[in-house]
Amino acid sequence: MNRTVPRAALAATVVAVLAATTGCGGSDITSGRLEHALGPTFRNLFVLQQTELHGTDNAPSPDTWANCAKGGRASGGSGPGDDWVCLVHWPAPSGITQPVAYEVTVRPTGCYTAQGPATLVGQQWIKGADGHQHTNPLYEFDGCLDTA
């Protein structure tokens, strides 16, 4: 054993860590990425809620569209915070799609919590078609965005 081995290892790791960290500049959390994550998640959870409520999913399935904005802007913005608002399409039973606003908190880890209007999406607990109480998937939901 000589002393050059640990030093070489140290130099190699410093280079590796720098290379890994410099590849990504700016904030990882953008409106585009949030929309890309939240839209499909809402769609999947809507199907899940309808299945729990009615046994089968016979409601018109919503699309994966979402429009997110941070801090009162019309659209866009970036970075973590509790002032995100995301619009998604809520398919009303009449067949007319209306936009629903979710208040979204995005944490620095890239995971978010979205809370919807209880008047439309229902309370925290819902009674399912099977007579049991279920966690309402749309009342509040979590997700994470791919920050790549």
Next chain:
Amino acid sequence: MTALALGARPRGGVRTVYLWELEKLTAQWRVRAVAAVCLLAPFAFVLALKTQDTVPSDTLFGRWVHDTGYAVPLVVLGFAGQWGFPLLTSVVAGDIFASEDHHGTWQTILTRSRTRAQIFTGKVLAAATFCVVVVALAGAGSIAAGVLLVGHQPLVALDGSLVPSGRAAELAVLSWLCVLPPALGFTALGVLFSIATRHSAAGITGPALVGLLMQLYASLNGLGGLGWLDLVSHALLTTPFDAWHGLISAAPYYRPLVEGWVVSAGYTAVCLAAGYLLLRRRDFTKG
């Protein structure tokens, strides 16, 4: 373990040191207590949850703890990654070198025809083994607690899709495996603290404090929006603890995992290299 140590007396120095360290570890009440807590705490957690209606909704999957048992290991993982692993792994890593100072036994073991490199390697391997065992016990304990006490219903993934029971179990195991690299990074940090401070208490609390500071930085960075300092949060050893999030989805993504492996390997290599240099240059004749 005793049978193993007695049965095989190899000439390889590292192996002898490693087995001897494991034997010392298994005899410590502190090590046994940590192992027992890792295995049993998830059961206590689930039993406590079952007595109330509220859910730990501030943690990922916390909303689903009453609906599926597979949410339990993921909730525990969220907690443990944030606070537990740096402290748990340091219980051994932070003490394994400093205890020789505490007992004044460095001169004794260094005259046992084992080189410093062999002693260093054996002790580091023993500390790493403990880290792996702790993660395995806590993971197995929380999966068992969830499935036995709540059930094996399908899991709602982070993209809202339903994951069937078998696949959910696989994902829980995979997620727990994903925290091994950063946990081993904190083990290496504990080893470095142990060698540098020569004091067990500092060795055990040091890495936990570093973990806490890293998390504080990450959350402040998030609140203040410090711009380019976002880069620093990628280089924190606590960030890879969250890398498993990408797996729990119908469209999984792996970049945080790969990045986490690189960062963890970097910390491990730097801490072990620095620790080895300190140990190698130390003058034990002065006591």
